[in-house]
Amino acid sequence: MARRVLQLASPVTLQVDGEAVLAERGEPVAVALLAAGRSVFGRSVKYHRPRGAACLRGRCDGCLMRVDGVPNVMTCRLPAREEMVLETQNVMGTARADLLSVTDWFFPEGMDHHHMFTRFAPINRLMQKVARRVAGVGRLPDAIEAPVAARTLERDIVVVGGGRSGVQAANTAAKHGARVLLLEEELSLGGTSKKAGEPLPRPGPPVDVRLGATALAVHDDPTQPDADGRPSRTLLAADEHGLLRIIPRALVVATGSAEGGAVTPGNDRPGVFTARAVLTLLELGVIVGEQVVAIGGGPLLTRAVAWLRSQDSTVVGPIAPARVLGIGGRPTASYVRVKDERGSSKIECDAVLVGGPSTGVYELAGQAGAQVRFDGRGFWVGADDDGRTAHPRTFAIGRCTGRGRGGEGSLEQATAAGIAAATGLDQVPHEAAPTPVRDPVVLPGGKSDKVFVCRCEDVTLHELEQASARGHRDLEAAKRYTGFGTGWCQGKQCVAACARLLAAVGGECASEPITPRPPFHPVRLAYLAGLSDGEEDSDDTDAGHPV
Amino acid sequence: MSERVTRTSDELPSAADAVIVGGGIMGLSTAFHLAEMGMKKVVVLEKGYLCSGASGRNGGGVRAQWSSETNIALMKRSLEKCAEFATKMRINVWFRRGGYLFLARTPDRAEQLERSVQLQNEHGLTTRLIDAAETRAVVPDLNVEDLEVASYSPDDGVVFPWPFVWGYAAGAAKLGAGIFPFTELTAIETNGRAVTAAVTDQGRIETNLIVNASGAWSPEVARLVDVSLPNWPHRHEICSTEPLKPFLRPLVAELATGLYFSQSMRGEIVGGISNEQVPEGISQESSLLFLAKYARALTRAVPRLGSVRVLRQWAGCYDLTPDGNPIVGPVDQLDGFLQLSGFMGHGFMMAPIMGELMARHIMVGAEDALFDRWNLRRYERGELLAETMILG
Numbered sequence: 051m052a053r054r055v056l057q058l059a060s061p062v063t064l065q066v067d068g069e070a071v072l073a074e075r076g077e078p079v080a081v082a083l084l085a086a087g088r089s090v091f092g093r094s095v096k097y098h099r100p101r102g103a104a105c106l107r108g109r110c111d112g113c114l115m116r117v118d119g120v121p122n123v124m125t126c127r128l129p130a131r132e133e134m135v136l137e138t139q140n141v142m143g144t145a146r147a148d149l150l151s152v153t154d155w156f157f158p159e160g161m162d163h164h165h166m167f168t169r170f171a172p173i174n175r176l177m178q179k180v181a182r183r184v185a186g187v188g189r190l191p192d193a194i195e196a197p198v199a200a201r202t203l204e205r206d207i208v209v210v211g212g213g214r215s216g217v218q219a220a221n222t223a224a225k226h227g228a229r230v231l232l233l234e235e236e237l238s239l240g241g242t243s244k245k246a247g248e249p250l251p252r253p254g255p256p257v258d259v260r261l262g263a264t265a266l267a268v269h270d271d272p273t274q275p276d277a278d279g280r281p282s283r284t285l286l287a288a289d290e291h292g293l294l295r296i297i298p299r300a301l302v303v304a305t306g307s308a309e310g311g312a313v314t315p316g317n318d319r320p321g322v323f324t325a326r327a328v329l330t331l332l333e334l335g336v337i338v339g340e341q342v343v344a345i346g347g348g349p350l351l352t353r354a355v356a357w358l359r360s361q362d363s364t365v366v367g368p369i370a371p372a373r374v375l376g377i378g379g380r381p382t383a384s385y386v387r388v389k390d391e392r393g394s395s396k397i398e399c400d401a402v403l404v405g406g407p408s409t410g411v412y413e414l415a416g417q418a419g420a421q422v423r424f425d426g427r428g429f430w431v432g433a434d435d436d437g438r439t440a441h442p443r444t445f446a447i448g449r450c451t452g453r454g455r456g457g458e459g460s461l462e463q464a465t466a467a468g469i470a471a472a473t474g475l476d477q478v479p480h481e482a483a484p485t486p487v488r489d490p491v492v493l494p495g496g497k498s499d500k501v502f503v504c505r506c507e508d509v510t511l512h513e514l515e516q517a518s519a520r521g522h523r524d525l526e527a528a529k530r531y532t533g534f535g536t537g538w539c540q541g542k543q544c545v546a547a548c549a550r551l552l553a554a555v556g557g558e559c560a561s562e563p564i565t566p567r568p569p570f571h572p573v574r575l576a577y578l579a580g581l582s583d584g585e586e587d588s589d590d591t592d593a594g595h596p597v
Numbered sequence: 598m599s600e601r602v603t604r605t606s607d608e609l610p611s612a613a614d615a616v617i618v619g620g621g622i623m624g625l626s627t628a629f630h631l632a633e634m635g636m637k638k639v640v641v642l643e644k645g646y647l648c649s650g651a652s653g654r655n656g657g658g659v660r661a662q663w664s665s666e667t668n669i670a671l672m673k674r675s676l677e678k679c680a681e682f683a684t685k686m687r688i689n690v691w692f693r694r695g696g697y698l699f700l701a702r703t704p705d706r707a708e709q710l711e712r713s714v715q716l717q718n719e720h721g722l723t724t725r726l727i728d729a730a731e732t733r734a735v736v737p738d739l740n741v742e743d744l745e746v747a748s749y750s751p752d753d754g755v756v757f758p759w760p761f762v763w764g765y766a767a768g769a770a771k772l773g774a775g776i777f778p779f780t781e782l783t784a785i786e787t788n789g790r791a792v793t794a795a796v797t798d799q800g801r802i803e804t805n806l807i808v809n810a811s812g813a814w815s816p817e818v819a820r821l822v823d824v825s826l827p828n829w830p831h832r833h834e835i836c837s838t839e840p841l842k843p844f845l846r847p848l849v850a851e852l853a854t855g856l857y858f859s860q861s862m863r864g865e866i867v868g869g870i871s872n873e874q875v876p877e878g879i880s881q882e883s884s885l886l887f888l889a890k891y892a893r894a895l896t897r898a899v900p901r902l903g904s905v906r907v908l909r910q911w912a913g914c915y916d917l918t919p920d921g922n923p924i925v926g927p928v929d930q931l932d933g934f935l936q937l938s939g940f941m942g943h944g945f946m947m948a949p950i951m952g953e954l955m956a957r958h959i960m961v962g963a964e965d966a967l968f969d970r971w972n973l974r975r976y977e978r979g980e981l982l983a984e985t986m987i988l989g
Contacts, residue, residue, distance in 0.1 A: 067760055168684055181862060185840065185843060187842075269883065271885065284885050286885060531759075542911055572839060578889055579892040579903070581885070
């Protein structure tokens with residue numbers, strides 16, 4: 051069971067399905083719920099399996115709840131306030147015991163909804179009626195939200211991502227006279243470097259830093275050319291006040307990398323966290339469990355394990371993923387089954403922490419014209435030593451390009467990109483070399499439960515295998531057939547995993563990701579409705595948050 | 598394991614009875630019906646993956662509410678085919694007859710709707726004009742402030758487009774057709790009068806029959822043999838929200854703005870809006886202007902959707918013609934080169950019936966009146982047709 055090590059300094063009371071839960075004012079709601087021992091946040095879309103917060107960085111569907119009458123609010127990004135009303139979603143019965151989870155029993159490996167009940171027309175019609183009834187996750191919002199006016203910002207350079215590389219590039223460009231805007235989706239700078247305990251540069255004063263600002267999309271519009279006759283470029287971002295329509299001369303993408311999850315039976319259970327999420331909890335004074343099993347590796351996992359042990363939690367592992375036969379427990383993870391000399395054994399636990407293979411966060415750079423390549427494990431943005439990509443006005447630096455893991459060369463690249471973006475636009479684009487693809491991954495051994503490749507749409511490994519067997523063998527075709535990547539997270543959590551696994555289940559090996567579809571994070575219609583056709587947006591005079 | 602959509606182990610054959618260019622629903626429906634009518638060697642060429650073109654990018658609306666007699670009659674038959682598709686082809690297309698609701702917010706548009714409904718009723722459709730109160734009963738959250746009148750046809754509906762493509766592909770493949778994704782037509786060989794072979798980037802196929810079913814890419818294909826089609830591509834954008842529990846029965850469309858939206862079987866609100874400001878040529882890029890325009894119109898139509906989020910946007914190409922009607926059948930200058938294009942933004946809903954008619958035309962040689970009416974020749978003769986119920 052998770053516990054707090056810090057006293058609540060400024061407690062507020064949240065209502066969760068009618069029960070009171072104490073939270074620290076301003077901390078993410080998901081963290082408060084986990085700290086209070088509530089790890090089931092709702093039920094999944096197809097199999098009504100229990101789901102809970104897993105990544106705590108806006109990249110999965112686990113923490114979605116109905117908040118104050120609005121469906122599907124990402125509670126890992128929502129600061130706790132007094133009297134917030136939270137409801138678990140997609141529940142028939144209670145969140146801990148859901149009646150519709152019978153579908154989970156009926157289809158032990160996953161279902162083929164494309165072909166089921168197609169023999170007799172009356173049964174088919176009945177099935178469709180039932181399917182319609184149970185579809186969807188949230189209910190329509192209670193209240194009307196009026197359009198929220200967007201703000202327009204013009205800047206020489208916009209850096210997306212306030213990790214070590216992003217801050218370095220922003221500082222360098224500002225030093226060379228550019229007006230620089232730095233967007234960071236978290237409420238503090240640092241990104242993966244900070245989580246890994248690496249030293250950070252601090253942003254210098256001319257850099258306009260926006261915390262809690264998420265880049266949503268890049269749109270190049272040939273129907274509205276800019277002064278130089280090129281397609282006008284808009285970077286759309288959102289913060290707590292609404293949308294920012296940003297007109298940059300150059301875009302520097304420093305979006306970092308993200309960990310994949312474990313590919314093992316029961317990998318979707320509440321109580322299974324990324325190493326990064328466990329570190330986020332520790333930073334906020336929450337210990338994820340007393341008995342923790344660590345699976346996989348990587349610098350974040352190593353640090354999380356050491357930190358948990360220093361807080362007197364027992365940590366088993368790290369265990370190599372190939373040894374893991376499955377994660378069990380109802381409704382939350384309570385044991386991990388592993389291969390050993392005697393066959394297999396069960397390790398009891400109250401939380402599981404996973405350091406999976408990582409992938410570059412490539413979507414924004416890909417949409418902005420950079421090439422993205424698959425190396426058999428993850429997708430990486432093609433960029434050279436100066437951060438140049440295939441698009442003359444898009445730079446990419448740091449972990450999203452595959453650099454900076456271990457620190458090698460990333461600061462130099464960020465510095466060079468800062469100078470190039472500030473002084474030398476429209477240089478020769480960089481052609482990314484084809485990436486050698488590593489061997490296919492090993493598939494999990496256990497069959498005790500479903501193995502999820504996409505949580506948002508409840509897609510199992512078996513369903514991916516079926517898609518391939520039916521001839522949907524490339525990544526785009528398999529995506530459409532199984533539905534992976536089409537749910538809440540739009541593939542942030544699963545596309546790299548599916549690319550890794552597709553080759554292993556008989557499909558084709560990917561070379562590129564699926565076409566990124568903007569926006570990269572869900573955005574409210576009321577915000578989009580507040581975008582005017584151009585001139586009359588209010589200019590944003592806010593100089594940004596002090597750092 | 599049952600049917601596959603492609604037989605990937607197959608090599609491209611060296612000869613075929615028919616080569617269909619375009620693995621969208623129009624081409625695959627034709628291939629399936631040809632194979633069903635007994636044609637032995639049918640080959641479908643698709644330059645991308647299945648569903649990469651407009652067939653994989655549309656909103657899945659199927660309706661008989663049209664303003665011309667031909668379209669109403671054809672779509673009635675297409676709707677029948679949609680209704681039996683799941684059990685006939687053994688794949689769920691999630692055909693849901695929630696109806697179509699057309700909104701007229703100005704007197705002009707109201708008059709236009711009234712004329713269409715009269716015609717539809719003459720052809721046996723149950724479409725009826727309804728007032729604001731009744732409209733609210735059909736869609737309780739709809740803003741009906743300035744509504745003049747609406748037309749509601751309960752038999753129209755929406756499908757999930759992708760399984761239609763897979764169903765026809767698997768059905769055709771099972772009957773012996775070869776479906777070849779990632780295979781691009783690069784040249785058409787002729788003897789001066791007739792087609793003799795299709796050349797692709799994967800090999801050459803001898804054939805006397807090529808069907809051009811490549812949608813927005815059809816003019817490019819026709820240009821290979823110097824046939825000039827009057828069609829032009831027009832980018833159409835669309836987007837999808839987070840999935841919500843079902844609350845919206847019909848597909849709702851506004852004639853004036855071209856806004857349309859429906860709720861998919863998964864619960865997403867899927868919709869689009871007319872936008873004249875598009876790049877020239879084939880473009881499948883998404884724009885910010887679209888998002889803004891669509892969001893404004895949608896939240897005005899259903900204000901409670903304000904806090905609902907857009908998950909993704911994408912674009913596909915309409916295949917427009919000067920008179921809004923398709924180009925179907927032979928061309929005068931070259932034997933064995935059949936056209937099946939120019940279906941504007943409604944080729945998807947027309948494909949079930951058009952594929953069958955094209956197959957019958959090929960197999961039986963029937964000089965269907967439709968193939969004459971919709972022939973390319975009409976442009977030379979200046980006999981343009983009309984259809985007003987088109988959503989941009």
